[in-house]
Amino acid sequence: MSFVSRSGTVGRPKEFILAGDASASLRNTGFEELKDVKSTRFERKNQHRKSRRADGGDIAPYRSVSREEVLCNPVLLGNVKFDHIRSFQNLEAYPHVFESDLDVLQWACAMTGESPTARMLLKEAQEDGWAIALDDLSQDGYAIDAETQSVLIDHFGMTAPAIGKSAHFRHAMLVNFIKALRQLWHDRRNTNMYASHRPDAIIQLERARAADCETIAILAGWELRAAGHSDFWRYLIGSSIGDMAIAFTQKNETDPTGFYDGSVLTRTFCEWYADETRVGATDTATLEYMDELMADANGKPAFGKNSVSSAAVERLSALPKDRAYLEGMGNNICVDPHFVRMRDTINEAHLSQIIYDTQVVRVEGVPFRDPRLARLIFPENKVKVTE
Structure with a gap:
C-alpha cells in the first residue's frame, strides 16, 4: 500500500510505502475510552453563576x-x-x-x-x-x-x-x-497657640502638628503590624502618606536602634515636608482659620507677637512617656528652608495680607500704619479708632 503526501514542497511529492495491507488491520482495531485519564478541567462544575449577594440580603453601599x-x-x-x-x-x-x-x-x-x-x-x-x-x-x-x-x-x-x-x-x-x-x-x-504667636509662627507650628499626627499614625500602624494586622500596614504604604511609611521602614531596617532613640520617627517627620501638596493643604486650612479668627475679633488683636521657638516645636513631638523624638531638632525646623519656606505663591500672598491686616489701624475703613496719624485725621471724639 502506498500514498502520496502533499505536505512537502510543491512539485516534489513524497511517496510512503506501508508494509502489508493496512486496511484490514485498521478495520479490526477496537478503540476503548480510558475514563480514568479523561480531563475534566474544561467542564463547568456548576451550571449556575456564582452568587455575589452577601448573606442576609442586599447591602446598600x-x-x-x-x-x-x-x-x-x-x-x-x-x-x-x-x-x-x-x-x-x-x-x-x-x-x-x-x-x-x-x-x-x-x-x-x-x-x-x-x-x-x-x-x-x-x-x-x-x-x-x-x-x-x-x-x-x-x-x-x-x-x-x-x-x-x-x-x-x-x-x-x-x-x-x-x-x-x-x-x-x-x-x-x-x-x-x-x-x-x-x-x-x-x-x-497647646490651648493658646493662636493668641500668643504671630501668624508666620502659627503656620510653622501647624505644620509641625500636622506632620506629628501623620507620624504617630505611621507609628501606630507599625505597632498594629507587629500585633498581626499586616493588612493595615499595607494600606498605609498605598495611601497618601505611603512615602512616610516607606521612609519609616527604610530607616528602621538600616538603623534598628533608631526605633528606640526616636531617629526613625524624626526621619518620618521630616519626610512629611517633602510633599508640597501636603504642606500647601495644611497652610491653606490654617490661613482660612486665621481669617475666621480675625473676623470674629471685631478689630481687636486676634494673634500674639511671639515667634516660634525650638522648645515649642520639640514639645509637639512628646510621646506618652514624655520622650520627644524631635529633641535636638527644634532649631533646624525653625530656620531650615526645607521646613520654613512657603512653596505656594497664593498661600504666601494670603499670609502677607493677614500680616498686613494685623499691623494697621483702621478708621472708618481707612487703614493707617501710624495710630497718631489716624487720630489727627479722624479725631477720636468723632470717630472710633480700631487698632
Whole structure:
C-alpha cells in the first residue's frame, strides 16, 4: 500500500510505502475510552453563576436620606470597653458583621487598643470625656467639636455594612481616628497657640502638628503590624502618606536602634515636608482659620507677637512617656528652608495680607500704619479708632 503526501514542497511529492495491507488491520482495531485519564478541567462544575449577594440580603453601599438606617448618637469613649471587645471578638472577622455605626466605632476603638501608642491617646481622651460619632465630612477625614467635646469621623457616605466589606475605607477611618486622638492630645497641651504667636509662627507650628499626627499614625500602624494586622500596614504604604511609611521602614531596617532613640520617627517627620501638596493643604486650612479668627475679633488683636521657638516645636513631638523624638531638632525646623519656606505663591500672598491686616489701624475703613496719624485725621471724639 502506498500514498502520496502533499505536505512537502510543491512539485516534489513524497511517496510512503506501508508494509502489508493496512486496511484490514485498521478495520479490526477496537478503540476503548480510558475514563480514568479523561480531563475534566474544561467542564463547568456548576451550571449556575456564582452568587455575589452577601448573606442576609442586599447591602446598600451608600447612605440615603430617604432610606431608614441604623444610626447612633455620639458615643462616649469612656463607655466603649475596647478591651472587652478585643477579648470576645475576632477583629479580623468583626467588620463583616457590621450592622450599625456603633459596630464601626467599637471596632475602631478595639483596633486602636492594639497599638500601645494609640492606646495611651485613647485612654486620655476617655478621661477627658470626649465622644465619637460618624458623619459626612466630604472627605475631610475628621473634625473636632470643642463645644460638645465630640470627634466626628468621616464615613465617606457609606453605610456600616458597606464599610465592613471595604478594607480600604475601613482602614482610612481608622487612620483618621488615630490622627484625631493625636490632635486632641495637641489641643490639650497647646490651648493658646493662636493668641500668643504671630501668624508666620502659627503656620510653622501647624505644620509641625500636622506632620506629628501623620507620624504617630505611621507609628501606630507599625505597632498594629507587629500585633498581626499586616493588612493595615499595607494600606498605609498605598495611601497618601505611603512615602512616610516607606521612609519609616527604610530607616528602621538600616538603623534598628533608631526605633528606640526616636531617629526613625524624626526621619518620618521630616519626610512629611517633602510633599508640597501636603504642606500647601495644611497652610491653606490654617490661613482660612486665621481669617475666621480675625473676623470674629471685631478689630481687636486676634494673634500674639511671639515667634516660634525650638522648645515649642520639640514639645509637639512628646510621646506618652514624655520622650520627644524631635529633641535636638527644634532649631533646624525653625530656620531650615526645607521646613520654613512657603512653596505656594497664593498661600504666601494670603499670609502677607493677614500680616498686613494685623499691623494697621483702621478708621472708618481707612487703614493707617501710624495710630497718631489716624487720630489727627479722624479725631477720636468723632470717630472710633480700631487698632
